[in-house]
Amino acid sequence: MKTKKIIKGKLLSSISPLEILYLDPGFFVISEDGKIEEISKEMPKGAGQDSQFYDFSGKLICPGFVDIHNHLPQFTLSGLYRGNLLEWLKDIVFPAEELFSSPEVAELFAEKFFHELLRRGTTTTSSYVTSHKDATEIAFQCAERSGIRAFLGNVLMDQKAPEYLIKDTRILLRDSEELIEKWDGYDGGRLHYVLTPRFALTCSFDLLQGIGKIAKKYDVHIQSHLAESKAEIEAVMDMFSGFENYTDIYLKAGLLTEKTIMTHCVYLNNDEIETLKKTGTKISHCPSSNRFLQSGIMPYRKLEKSGIPIGLGTDVGAGYSLSMFSEMREMIESSKTIHFLDPSANYKPITSIEAFYLATLGGAKALSIEDETGSLEKGKSADFSVIDIEQLNVCDEDFYSKPEDLISKLIYGNGENYIEKVFVRGKQVFRK
Ligand SMILES: [Zn+2]
The missing domain is CATH 2.30.40.10 (Urease, subunit C, domain 1)
Known part of the structure; x- marks a missing residue:
């Protein structure tokens, strides 16, 4: 033998x-x-x-490849455009996520999703499922069968989203604990649970704090969105008016840890960058999504200089392809755009070797699994x-x-x- x-x-x-x-x-x-x-x-x-x-x-x-940010229920709707982030969520994303209340739909799409990732060479994914506990359970089962490495989480929302997707705060936290106990570290660490508050706008502070406590109790990963678009930041700061900035909300809720990945980070001030650095938080760069929704361009060189580990995410479905080659291309081209718009800033465009690093070893480091893969x-x-x-x-x-x-x-x-x-x-x- x-x-x-x-x-x-x-x-x-x-x-x-x-x-x-x-x-x-x-x-x-x-x-x-x-x-x-x-x-x-x-x-x-x-x-x-x-x-x-x-x-x-x-x-x-x-x-x-290590795709550190995407949305499982959204891969069928990539390419559908409806204006900026908040409009797109309301008109396209939320109705599509509701379909996952059906176990048949949840299974059909989860099976397809992992297959589509693997055939594009992505062997590790960190994915948002939906707010449905059953759909998340099904996603774990499909990931288990597919052979992929996966970090999966039910999307946690208790406000400012359609009634059919939000849940009571206590039920959400209970769902998370049950999923952690069953799936976190499954099959020798091939599968992990990740606490997934969608973003501050759709979460009460009670929910964010509850998530922080669970993260500490079980030492599990956290993923969320941060400072993606100007309209989003305005809406968040209107709602959380007592906080210094967007990052401060997550910090005070106990969500910034060495196992946290914050996605987008297009508009962070120096204090916020310092906070992410100090807490050991990682960043997911999603250039195609940022362009598709006209959110902006993440200042990669500035964040890189701060020393915060950065990985690459397709952010499908705002990103339009599950291919990490496509995402690397967007990353390079976006950096050329920064250079083009302001040559005096001396912004060095990203090279193919740097982009490849972010799509592989950089992503593994962002997920703290660089000893295992990447x-x-x-x-x-x-x-x-x-x-x-x-x-x-x-x-x-x-x-x-x-x-x-x-x-x-x-x-x-x-x-x-x-x-x-x-x-x-x-x-x-x-x-x-
Ligand atoms: Zn996203």
């Missing part, structure tokens, strides 16, 4: 935002329990009777994609020697279309 796997291919993986590992060819050994045992330029010594050899010569092997590294789980780069139609072989060009070509050439196989913990979870 062959218990180990040996993989051969062109290995590409981030080391830091500026450094990349590229072995052509490279090899790695996957242990019986799905971990990378060693990586080398040569065929590993001792490879033999107990190993099965997978020859992906000529193909690119890169770590599975790069091809000894000791980590074997989560990776096999990409047929020959279909990129490149005439010059030299091109394959420059990883930055290879990544750029995939980013601008819809690289997700060339993904042939995807593995999580060394087990195949998608095949074309």
